Amino acid sequence: MPNNNDKNVTKRDLWRVLLRYMFTFQWSWNYERMQALGFAWSIMPILEKVNETKEDLKLSLQRHLNFFNTHPPMGAGIIGAAAALEEQGAEGEAVDSLKVGLMGPLAGIGDTLFAILTRPIIGVFAASMALGGSMGGFWLMILFGLFWGIGVKIYLFWQGYQRGADIVQDTAAGGTMDKLTTSATILGLTVIGGFVPSILSGVTTPLEYTETVEVEGELTEQVVAVQDVLDQLLPYLIPVLFVALAYWMLRGPLKWSPIKVLLALVVIAFGGSLIGIL
Amino acid sequence: MEEVVSPYGIGTALVLGLWAYIAIVSMLAPNISFHEPIVAGAVTGIIVGNIPLGLAVGGTLMIISLGMHTYGGATIPDFLTGAILGTAFGALAYDGNVESAMATGLTIAVPAALLMTQLDVFGRAITTVFIHGADKYVEDGNFRGVTLMHILGQLPWGLTRAIPVFLAIWLGAGPVQRFMEWIPEWFQEAISTTGSVLPALGFALLLSMLPVKKYWPFLVIGFILFAYLEVPVIGLAIAGAALAALYFHMKEGEASA
Numbered sequence: 001m002p003n004n005n006d007k008n009v010t011k012r013d014l015w016r017v018l019l020r021y022m023f024t025f026q027w028s029w030n031y032e033r034m035q036a037l038g039f040a041w042s043i044m045p046i047l048e049k050v051n052e053t054k055e056d057l058k059l060s061l062q063r064h065l066n067f068f069n070t071h072p073p074m075g076a077g078i079i080g081a082a083a084a085l086e087e088q089g090a091e092g093e094a095v096d097s098l099k100v101g102l103m104g105p106l107a108g109i110g111d112t113l114f115a116i117l118t119r120p121i122i123g124v125f126a127a128s129m130a131l132g133g134s135m136g137g138f139w140l141m142i143l144f145g146l147f148w149g150i151g152v153k154i155y156l157f158w159q160g161y162q163r164g165a166d167i168v169q170d171t172a173a174g175g176t177m178d179k180l181t182t183s184a185t186i187l188g189l190t191v192i193g194g195f196v197p198s199i200l201s202g203v204t205t206p207l208e209y210t211e212t213v214e215v216e217g218e219l220t221e222q223v224v225a226v227q228d229v230l231d232q233l234l235p236y237l238i239p240v241l242f243v244a245l246a247y248w249m250l251r252g253p254l255k256w257s258p259i260k261v262l263l264a265l266v267v268i269a270f271g272g273s274l275i276g277i278l
Numbered sequence: 279m280e281e282v283v284s285p286y287g288i289g290t291a292l293v294l295g296l297w298a299y300i301a302i303v304s305m306l307a308p309n310i311s312f313h314e315p316i317v318a319g320a321v322t323g324i325i326v327g328n329i330p331l332g333l334a335v336g337g338t339l340m341i342i343s344l345g346m347h348t349y350g351g352a353t354i355p356d357f358l359t360g361a362i363l364g365t366a367f368g369a370l371a372y373d374g375n376v377e378s379a380m381a382t383g384l385t386i387a388v389p390a391a392l393l394m395t396q397l398d399v400f401g402r403a404i405t406t407v408f409i410h411g412a413d414k415y416v417e418d419g420n421f422r423g424v425t426l427m428h429i430l431g432q433l434p435w436g437l438t439r440a441i442p443v444f445l446a447i448w449l450g451a452g453p454v455q456r457f458m459e460w461i462p463e464w465f466q467e468a469i470s471t472t473g474s475v476l477p478a479l480g481f482a483l484l485l486s487m488l489p490v491k492k493y494w495p496f497l498v499i500g501f502i503l504f505a506y507l508e509v510p511v512i513g514l515a516i517a518g519a520a521l522a523a524l525y526f527h528m529k530e531g532e533a534s535a
Binding site for chain 1: 303306307308309310311312314316317319320329330333334336337338340341343344354355376388392395402403405406408409412413416417419421424425427428429430431432435464467468469471472474475476477478479480481482483484485486487488489490493494496497498499500501502503504505506509511514515517518519521522523525526
C-alpha cells in the first residue's frame, strides 16, 4: 500500500546512498547472501526517511537483507532505481522484484563488458607497458579502475534514479546492448587472436637434431633446430597448441576447473623444461 | 644473487601488510584497480625501492590473470598477494638485471598465489558471521549495529592477506632469501618456462566465455595479422573495431536488401 507521508528525501540523502554504495558495497560480502548487507546498509538513508516508525524501518531493512548479487558498477543502476521506488512509497514487493529481476541480467552484461572485453584489452596494454618498465601501465590500470569503480557507478546511479525502473529494464533487454556486446565480442576476438602469439612468443622448443645432407656431392652433417621447422609449418604453433589444450581441458569432456587446468599446465611446462623439450 | 641485501625490517613488513589489506578491501569496494597485479606490484616496487621490478612482476601476473574473474564469487589464484611477495622477494635477488630478479620473484609469486586460494576460502567462510550479526541487530532495532557489521565485514578479507604478507616479509625474508640462493639453475629455468606458458590459461578462459563457435574467423584474422604480418597491438584493436563496423554494415545491408 503506498504511503503518502511527507518523506522529503533530499539530494543529500541520495548522495549518501551513492557514496555508501560506491565506497563500501561489498565490504560485507559473504557466502550466504553475498551483497545483501551492503545493499541494505547503502539504501538505509532513504529507508530512515520514508519509514515513520522503528517497526516499519525494521521490516524494510529485513526485506533488503535478502540475497542479492550482481556486478557492482552495473548494480548502481539497480540501487538508484530502488531508491526512487522506495521514495515514491512503492510496495515492498515491487522493489524486491525489481532487484531480483535485474541483478542476474546486469551481472551477465557487467561481467562480459568488464572481465571478458575491457579488462583483458586494457590489461594487456598495461602489462606490455609495465614489462617495458613504464609507469604508464600503472596509470592506465588506475584510470580503468576509476572509470568502472567511480564513473560508471555515478552515471548509472543517477540514470537509475531519474528513470526509475524503466531504463534499467530497457538496458537489460534492449537491442542497443546486444549490438554493443556483439561489437565488443568481435573486437575482443580479433585482439585475442593477435595476443596469443604475441604474449606467448617466448614459448618455444630448444630441440635440435642432426641430419646428413648432400651438398655438391659431399655428405655433411647439419644441425637443424626443430623450432625453425615448426615455424615453416605454422608460426607460433606451440603457443596455439597450449591455448587449444587449455581450452579443451576447460570446455572439452574433462570440464576441469581453472585451478586444475593451471596445475596441469604447471606440470607440463615444468616437466617439459626439465626433459629439455621446452 | 651473490650479494646479500639486508633483509626487510618490521617497518617494511607492516607497510606491505597494510598495503595488502587496503588493496584487497578495495577489490570489494570501490573497485578501483588497487588489487590488480600491476598496481599491487608497482606500489610494492615503490615501497621496496625497485619500481621496474614491481611493474615487471605485476605485468607478468596481470597477463596470467587475464580472463580470470571471480564469477559469482568464485575463488581464483590470489595474484594480488603474489605480486606483493614476488616483487618484495625478487628485489632481494636484484643485481642490476630486472629479468633474472623477475624470474626469482615469480618462483615466489606463483606458488604464493596458489597457496593463498586456501586462505581466501577460509576468509570467505568467516564472513557469514557478520550477516547473522546484522540480522540480530535489525531484530533488536539497533541500527548502529547494522552499520558496524557491514563495516567489520572487511576484516576477514583484509586480515587473510595482511597477516601472511606481514609474516612472510618480516620473519621469512632471511629464510626465503637463503632458500632463493640455494635454488639451482635448472629449477629457475623450469619456473621461468612455466611462467611463459601460463598466460595460455588466461586466453583459454577468455575464449571459453566468448561465442567462439560463431565468431571464430575474427580470432583467425587476429592471429594472421600478428603471426604473419607483425601488426602491433594498437593495429589489432583498430582492425577489430573496423571488422565490427563491417559486420553490422553487411548484416544491416542484407536486411534492407
